[in-house]
Amino acid sequence: MENVIAVGLILPDLPKTVAEEHLEELGKLIGTAGGTLVARVIAKRNAPDPATYVGKGKAEELQRLVQKHRGSLVVFDDDLSPAQVRNLEKLIGGKTKVIDRSALILDIFASRAKTREARTQVELAQLEYMLPRLTRAWTHLERQAGGIGTRGVGETQLELDRRIVRTRIARLKDELQRIEKTRATQRKSRGGAFTVALVGYTNAGKSTLFNRLTRGDTLAMDQLFATLDAKSQRIAREMPRETVIIDTVGFIRKLPHHLVASFRSTMEEAVAADLVLHVIDASHPQHAEQREIGEQVLADLGVDSARVVDVYNKSDRVDEHFDVRRRNSVVVSALTGEHIDRLVDVIRDREREGxxxxxxxxxxxxxxxxxxxxxxxxxxxxxxxxxxxxxxxxxxxxxxxxxxxxxxxxxxxxxx
Ligand SMILES: Nc1nc2c(ncn2[C@@H]2O[C@H](COP(=O)(O)OP(=O)(O)OP(=O)(O)O)[C@@H](O)[C@H]2O)c(=O)[nH]1
Ligand SMILES: [Mg+2]
Incomplete structure (x- = not known):
């Protein structure tokens, strides 16, 4: 277990309570990645410091915290520039690694990916993330070796590294295209079933709902990104049409854009479903923000909102008067089964419409x-x-x- 320190900022447009919620989420991500959160640091600033993100004073405080807790990793809630990472590692010192939120999420995805497709998608995203940061190792070397000559070698080596990475990226892209073709063929053979995609913020309860509707046994757990592979199974109910439910990978605030890009085709396919159920954790203090993030992703993927029904999940954990007052929404508990029948009726109605x-x-x-x-x-x-x-x-x-x-x-x- 690595001892990890989480760092975030309070900014003029990011009030303290929200910044704390975000850091809470970062803590969950750290736990999901297998780390132990030993301290949280929030700095208040007007803008991130270009050199150190948190400012030099806070960075020195971080150094003390790292020593006190024997920290080996410091994670920042925002993307850091290569220079910021370099400066912070120098200021904090020792063998402490400094990474940003994107790197952490990529790491989780990498350790979770099971299928060949997910693995390929994650590796592609990781390499794309790495490419502009490749300079780092070699500037270290330059510093150590110094002098004319070594720099030239360093640059040559760097160019070589970049070429290797680019070649690998191209190969992964080819591979993904092949996998997508196979999947398209499989989809055709699945025939003309009515498809229902479960989408939404990570940990909203998509897989629990999937299991509830299909009697499936998909992994559902209190961790972020438990599901990385879109999975489909027939609904276990009497329906007007043959009906297939699709479970998908969750969204998160500031999902690294390389990941979004590599998972795009999988998500596009999932949300091409006849009906999209947007699962929202009604019991989460940030559920409104989470819903907006989900809506943004769906809009980016070109999903017409007429095809979307909001499913407010975890009703067992909210006040019984919880009322969303939004059109096209149902309140359910995937865990207890409460009002699942209403949801199934909504699906039935949609099937009959056409x-x-x-x-x-x-x-x-x-x-x-x-x-x-x-x-x-x-x-x-x-x-x-x-x-x-x-x-x-x-x-x-x-x-x-x-x-x-x-x-x-x-x-x-x-x-x-
Ligand atoms: N109380 C309560 N907990 C629930 C409900 N539905 C799901 N959960 C819990 O919420 C956690 C996350 O559930 P999952 O089904 O794995 O969530 P998910 O949306 O598939 O999450 P990812 O795959 O990580 O994106 C688990 O601990 C579930 O037991 C519910 O209706 N009520
Ligand atoms: Mg899941």
């Missing part, structure tokens, strides 16, 4: 109609009889008139 499940009996002679069903509806079952073909299919509303006449009386099931 069409109906029909059981049809179509004469062989109408081959063109059958072909049209396969093209534009979703065929679930098909059996060939002597003169007809029996088909169960989800038929979108705009095709309904074509098929009404073929609905079998016995199995006619209005979806409303």
């Amino acid at each position: 069409g109906e499940l029909l059981h049809l009996e179509i004469p062989h002679a109408d081959a063109r109609l059958i072909a049209q069903l396969h093209e534009r509806a979703e065929v679930y079952e098909q059996a060939t009889n002597d003169e007809t073909v029996s088909i169960s299919a989800w038929v979108p509303n705009n095709l309904m008139n074509l098929f009404r006449a073929f609905v079998t009386a016995a199995r006619k099931r209005r979806a409303s």
Whole structure:
């Protein structure tokens, strides 16, 4: 276990309470990464100090804290420039590492990634993050060796390093494209199920809800970024249509943009779902900020808000009068199961809006109609009889008139 010190700033547009909440979150990230939080430091400033972020005085205080707690790592809640990292490491001294929030999140992602896709995405993000910071090791060397000549060697070595990293980045990008193609093929074979994506801030309860809806056994735990791989499974309820639930990686304030970029295609695919459930931890003091961050990410990914329903989760932990007064929202507890039925009804309603499940009996002679069903509806079952073909299919509303006449009386099931 590493002893870690967390550092944040109070700025004119970032009041103390919010800064403390943010530092609280940074503490959770540190715990998730396997570190032990031994001290928290908040500095009040008008702006970050370009040389040391917290200012020289605070940096010296950090040095004392590090010695007192035998700290081996200091994490800053904001991105640091390579120069700031260098200055701080010098001021704090010893073998203490100085990293920023992005590096910490990248580290968590790297240790969590399981599938080949997630691993590739994380490595790509890490290298992109590293590339502009590569100078550092070599300036150290320059300082030690000094003098003309060594500098030239240093630069050559640096250029070499950069080239190696760039080559690797290119290779990872190729690899990701290949994986995406495979996934697209798999998606096609998944057929025309109604898809529901669970998205939202990390720790909001997406995986718990996923398990509740699917009887799945996805890892859900009180840690940030428990889930890194989009996962899908059929809903375990009686539904108008075949329904697949998709669990996704969580969002966080200031997610490193390299990570956003590498996870973009996975997220884009997930949020291409027919319905997006935005899961919000209603019991979290910062739930309004977390919701806004989620909404921002969804907007960036081009999700039309008409496809989004807000799910306020952890209702068991909020006042019973908790009322969101927002359109398109449900209040549930994934943990206790409270009001989950309401949520399932919301999904059912959405499924019914677009069409109906029909059981049809179509004469062989109408081959063109059958072909049209396969093209534009979703065929679930098909059996060939002597003169007809029996088909169960989800038929979108705009095709309904074509098929009404073929609905079998016995199995006619209005979806409303
Ligand atoms: N009290 C309460 N706790 C819940 C509820 N839903 C989830 N939790 C807890 O919240 C924590 C996070 O749940 P997860 O389902 O892992 O959250 P997630 O959104 O998948 O998080 P990431 O995968 O890390 O993004 C776990 O400790 C859950 O037990 C709920 O309705 N009520
Ligand atoms: Mg999860």
